[in-house]
Amino acid sequence: MADKDIDQVTGTDTTGHEWDGIKELNNPLPRWWLWTFYGTVAWGLVYTVAFPAWPLVNSATAGLLGYSTRAEVAEQIAAVDAQNAQVAGRLATADLATLAPDDPAHRYGVAGGASVFASHCSQCHGSGAAGAKGYPNLLDDDWLWGGDLEAIEYTVRHGIRNEVDADARWSEMPAFGEILEDAEIAATVEYVLQLSGQDHDAGLAGQGAVLFEEQCSACHGEAGEGIRDLGAPRLSDAIWLYGGDRETLTQTITYSRFGVMPPWGARLDEDEIKAVTLYLHQLGGGE
Amino acid sequence: MPQDAAPPPLYAPREPIFPRRVKGTFRTLKWWIMGVTLAIYYLTPWIRWDRGPNLPDQAVLIDMAGRRFYFFWIExxxxxxxxxxxxxxxxGLGLFLFTSALGRVWCGYACPQTVWTDLFILVERWIEGDRNARVRLWxxxxxxxxxxxxxxxxxxxFVIAMATGGAWVFYFADAPxxxxxxxxxxxxxxAYSTILVLTATTFVFGGFMREQxxxxxxxxxxxxxxxxxxSTLTVAYRHWRGEPRGKHRKAEGADKLGDCIDCMACVNVCPAGIDIRDGQQMECITCALCIDACDEVMxxxxxxxxxIDYLALSDEAAETQGAQPRPIWQHVLRPRTVLYTAMWALIGVALVYALFIxxxxxxxxxxxRNPQFVTLSxxxxxxxxxLRIRNLTAExxxxxxxxTSDEILRIDVEAEGRVPxxxxxxxxxxxxxxxxxxARPQDAAAAQATTDLRLWVEDVETDxxxxxxxIFNGKG
Known part of the structure; x- marks a missing residue:
C-alpha cells in the first residue's frame, strides 16, 4: 500500500471513495468481525436449506429436516392429552355427586369445563354465562330443568326440545292467541304480574286468576311456582327468560315460546360433558 | 489515488497487547477491588440464611420456578x-454520578470485563512471564x-472460566x-448449557478479545x-509539563525538554494498547495503570x-500558566453531580420506605364484570x-x-367446609x-348504579x- 490516501485532518487513511470532494475515512473493523459475518452468512444458507424458508408459488420449501410448526403444535397437544389422560379418564367415569372439590379430577373438570363452555356454549349463553333474552342465565339460583349436577349433566347431554336426541328434555307451551280472546290474555298477564309482585291492575288480575287456574296451573303450578319436570318456569320470582314486563308477557302468552338447545352427548367426549357440568355447577347457582 | 492500486484493507487483525507488570497506588487499589468483587461473585450463593422450615435457606436466591427473589431478610x-x-x-444513576465526576471509573475498576481480563492477564504473566518474555514468545x-x-x-x-459460569447458576438454585x-x-x-455458554464467553472475552x-x-x-x-476528572497527560519529550537528557538542548523522557512505560502497561499522551481516547478505560507506571519513573x-494523573480539562489553561489545579472536591462537587446524588438518594430512600411499610x-x-351483576330469584x-390473598410470611x-360499606350488603365467601x-x-x-x-331487593345498593365498598381480610390470630x-353494581 504505497499510495495511501491519508486524510490530513484526522491522519487516517481513506477508502478511496469520494463523493463531491467528501472522502470516506477507513476505520477498519476487526477481522474477527469479518469472520463472524461470513459465519452468519454460511449459517443462513444452511438454515434455509434445513428449515422451511424459500417462498414458492403455493407454499414454501419444506426444508431437509422436515420441521413444521403445525406438526409441533399437534405433537404438543397430543403430549398434553397424554399427560391428562389419567385424570380425564377418572373424570369420565366419576360420579360427580360424590367427587370431592379438592380431587384433582374435580379441579381438572372445572378448569377444562371453562374451555368447553367457551368453545361450545358461550355463543348462546354468553362468555360470562349470564345468558341473554331466551337463553338462560346460568349464574343465578333459578333453573328451568334443575340445577343439581345430575340435572345439569342430563341437559348438557340430551339438550332441550331438539329433534336429534330422543331423550331430549321436552315440553311445549300452547300459543294462547288461538285459544283465548285478547282481553282474556290481558287479564292473565295482570295476574302473572301480580304473582311476581309487580304493579298490576287488581280487577283484571282477579279475572286472570281464574283463567290461570284453568289454562296455566297444570304446568306452572297453582301459585306459579313452576314445575321442573316440565321445564315450566317459576312465574313468582324476579327472573325472566324473555322478560317480565306487560308487553313481553302478552307476547309470550299469545305466541308461546320454544327455546331449543342441541344435545352435546354425541359431540363432546364423556370427560368434557362432566367437566362442563362441574364448571356450570360452581358458577354460583348450583344446587 | 491511482486506479490500479489495491484497495485499502477494510478489516484489520487485532494488534496483540502485552501489558507490563506495574506497581503503585492504583494497581494496589485495583487488586483490592478485584479480590472483593470476585469474592462477592463466587461466595455469595454459598451464604446461608435461616428463613424457617417453609422457605429456602440461601441468602441470595433467584427462584425462577417459584417466582421469588430472596435477598437476605428481603423477599x-x-x-x-x-x-x-x-x-x-x-x-444507572450511580453510573451517571461516577461518570460525570470521575470519568469511566466503572470501566477501569469494577466492570466484570475489566476484572476478569485483569485476572486472565495475571495468569498469563504468571505462566509466560512479563511483557518482554511474552513478546518473545509471541x-x-x-x-x-x-x-x-x-x-x-x-x-x-478454562478452569477460571468454568468456575465463573459455574458460580452463576448457583444464584438460581440451592447451591449445595x-x-x-x-x-x-x-x-x-x-444448568449445564448456562455453564457452557458462560464458560465460553468468559474464556474468549477474558483471554482473547479483551479490549475488543x-x-x-x-x-x-x-x-x-x-x-x-x-470538569470530569479523568486520566490524562500533562503535556504542558511533559513536552517536548526526549530521551537524551545529556545531549545539547536538553534543558528545553519537558519532564517526559519518552520511556514508553505508560504505553507498555496499558491494557488497551494506547498512548495516553495522545490525549483522551475512546479506547481508554481509565484504569490508571499508566499513572502508576509514570509515577514510578518520575x-x-x-x-x-x-x-500522568487524574486531571480535568477545565484546569488545562490555568495549569499551562503555572497555576495549581483546582482541588478535587471542586471537580466532584458540582450541580450536576449533586443532582445525580440527590436523585439517587431519593429513589433509595423511597425504596427503603416502601420496603418497611x-x-x-x-x-x-x-x-x-361479565356480567356486572346477577339477579336472584x-x-x-x-x-x-x-379475591387474591398473598401470604408473604413463612407460616x-x-x-x-x-x-364495610355505607349501604346494607351481605358477604358470602365461597370456601367449602370451613368457618363461614x-x-x-x-x-x-x-x-x-x-x-x-x-344486596336485598329492598336495599338501596340493589337499585342504585354503584355503591362504594371496601373488602377486608383480617388475620384471625393477629388481627x-x-x-x-x-364498587358494587346495582340495577340502576
Missing part, C-alpha cells in the same frame, strides 16, 4: 418487581516449550444441592463519553509525580369478586373476609377465592388486616 414477589426496577434505576515459532506454556495458560483460563447434582450429572440441562469487547461490543464507552464534561529520575398480607380484588342483586395463616367467610392461605402462597356480595376499595 421479593413478582408483583413487587418495582424494587428491582428501582435498583436498576439507582444503578514472535517465536512453535516449540515444545511454547506449546507447554500456551496449554498451561489456556487450561488455567445443585453442586452435588452437577457432579452426579443429575442437574437440569439448562470494550471497543466494539460494549455500548457504555460511547454512552459514558456523553456524560463526561470538562520518582526514579527525581521529578515530582503526576505527569409493605404489609405481609397483600390482597387484590377484581370485580367480575328473590330479586336480590349479587356481585362477584375474585400458614387463616383470614376472615369482611366488608374464613379462608386459609398456606405459607408463602397466593390464594384465590370467589366472593359474593349481595392484622388489609383492605381494598371496590
Amino acid at each position: 421479593i414477589w413478582p408483583h413487587e418487581f418495582y424494587f428491582v426496577a428501582g435498583l436498576l434505576i439507582m444503578a 514472535n517465536a515459532g512453535w516449540s515444545a516449550r511454547k506449546l507447554r506454556l500456551r496449554v498451561t495458560k489456556w487450561a488455567v483460563w 444441592t445443585l453442586a452435588r447434582d452437577l457432579v452426579t450429572f443429575d442437574a437440569p440441562l439448562v 469487547v470494550c471497543n466494539y461490543m460494549c455500548p457504555w464507552p460511547r454512552i459514558q463519553a456523553a456524560m463526561m464534561d470538562e 520518582a526514579r529520575i527525581g521529578k515530582p509525580r503526576g505527569l 409493605r404489609s405481609d398480607i397483600d390482597m387484590t380484588v377484581e370485580p367480575v 328473590d330479586g336480590s342483586v349479587r356481585n362477584t369478586y375474585t 400458614d395463616r387463616e383470614f376472615r373476609v369482611m366488608l 367467610n374464613h379462608v386459609a392461605v398456606p405459607a408463602n402462597e397466593t390464594l384465590q377465592a370467589r366472593v359474593y356480595v349481595i 392484622d388486616r388489609a383492605g381494598v376499595a371496590t
Whole structure:
C-alpha cells in the first residue's frame, strides 16, 4: 500500500471513495468481525436449506429436516392429552355427586369445563354465562330443568326440545292467541304480574286468576311456582327468560315460546360433558 | 489515488497487547477491588440464611420456578418487581454520578470485563512471564516449550472460566444441592448449557478479545463519553509539563525538554494498547495503570509525580500558566453531580420506605364484570369478586373476609367446609377465592348504579388486616 490516501485532518487513511470532494475515512473493523459475518452468512444458507424458508408459488420449501410448526403444535397437544389422560379418564367415569372439590379430577373438570363452555356454549349463553333474552342465565339460583349436577349433566347431554336426541328434555307451551280472546290474555298477564309482585291492575288480575287456574296451573303450578319436570318456569320470582314486563308477557302468552338447545352427548367426549357440568355447577347457582 | 492500486484493507487483525507488570497506588487499589468483587461473585450463593422450615435457606436466591427473589431478610414477589426496577434505576444513576465526576471509573475498576481480563492477564504473566518474555514468545515459532506454556495458560483460563459460569447458576438454585447434582450429572440441562455458554464467553472475552469487547461490543464507552464534561476528572497527560519529550537528557538542548523522557512505560502497561499522551481516547478505560507506571519513573529520575494523573480539562489553561489545579472536591462537587446524588438518594430512600411499610398480607380484588351483576330469584342483586390473598410470611395463616360499606350488603365467601367467610392461605402462597356480595331487593345498593365498598381480610390470630376499595353494581 504505497499510495495511501491519508486524510490530513484526522491522519487516517481513506477508502478511496469520494463523493463531491467528501472522502470516506477507513476505520477498519476487526477481522474477527469479518469472520463472524461470513459465519452468519454460511449459517443462513444452511438454515434455509434445513428449515422451511424459500417462498414458492403455493407454499414454501419444506426444508431437509422436515420441521413444521403445525406438526409441533399437534405433537404438543397430543403430549398434553397424554399427560391428562389419567385424570380425564377418572373424570369420565366419576360420579360427580360424590367427587370431592379438592380431587384433582374435580379441579381438572372445572378448569377444562371453562374451555368447553367457551368453545361450545358461550355463543348462546354468553362468555360470562349470564345468558341473554331466551337463553338462560346460568349464574343465578333459578333453573328451568334443575340445577343439581345430575340435572345439569342430563341437559348438557340430551339438550332441550331438539329433534336429534330422543331423550331430549321436552315440553311445549300452547300459543294462547288461538285459544283465548285478547282481553282474556290481558287479564292473565295482570295476574302473572301480580304473582311476581309487580304493579298490576287488581280487577283484571282477579279475572286472570281464574283463567290461570284453568289454562296455566297444570304446568306452572297453582301459585306459579313452576314445575321442573316440565321445564315450566317459576312465574313468582324476579327472573325472566324473555322478560317480565306487560308487553313481553302478552307476547309470550299469545305466541308461546320454544327455546331449543342441541344435545352435546354425541359431540363432546364423556370427560368434557362432566367437566362442563362441574364448571356450570360452581358458577354460583348450583344446587 | 491511482486506479490500479489495491484497495485499502477494510478489516484489520487485532494488534496483540502485552501489558507490563506495574506497581503503585492504583494497581494496589485495583487488586483490592478485584479480590472483593470476585469474592462477592463466587461466595455469595454459598451464604446461608435461616428463613424457617417453609422457605429456602440461601441468602441470595433467584427462584425462577417459584417466582421469588430472596435477598437476605428481603423477599421479593413478582408483583413487587418495582424494587428491582428501582435498583436498576439507582444503578444507572450511580453510573451517571461516577461518570460525570470521575470519568469511566466503572470501566477501569469494577466492570466484570475489566476484572476478569485483569485476572486472565495475571495468569498469563504468571505462566509466560512479563511483557518482554511474552513478546518473545509471541514472535517465536512453535516449540515444545511454547506449546507447554500456551496449554498451561489456556487450561488455567478454562478452569477460571468454568468456575465463573459455574458460580452463576448457583444464584438460581440451592447451591449445595445443585453442586452435588452437577457432579452426579443429575442437574437440569439448562444448568449445564448456562455453564457452557458462560464458560465460553468468559474464556474468549477474558483471554482473547479483551479490549475488543470494550471497543466494539460494549455500548457504555460511547454512552459514558456523553456524560463526561470538562470538569470530569479523568486520566490524562500533562503535556504542558511533559513536552517536548526526549530521551537524551545529556545531549545539547536538553534543558528545553519537558519532564517526559519518552520511556514508553505508560504505553507498555496499558491494557488497551494506547498512548495516553495522545490525549483522551475512546479506547481508554481509565484504569490508571499508566499513572502508576509514570509515577514510578518520575520518582526514579527525581521529578515530582503526576505527569500522568487524574486531571480535568477545565484546569488545562490555568495549569499551562503555572497555576495549581483546582482541588478535587471542586471537580466532584458540582450541580450536576449533586443532582445525580440527590436523585439517587431519593429513589433509595423511597425504596427503603416502601420496603418497611409493605404489609405481609397483600390482597387484590377484581370485580367480575361479565356480567356486572346477577339477579336472584328473590330479586336480590349479587356481585362477584375474585379475591387474591398473598401470604408473604413463612407460616400458614387463616383470614376472615369482611366488608364495610355505607349501604346494607351481605358477604358470602365461597370456601367449602370451613368457618363461614374464613379462608386459609398456606405459607408463602397466593390464594384465590370467589366472593359474593349481595344486596336485598329492598336495599338501596340493589337499585342504585354503584355503591362504594371496601373488602377486608383480617388475620384471625393477629388481627392484622388489609383492605381494598371496590364498587358494587346495582340495577340502576
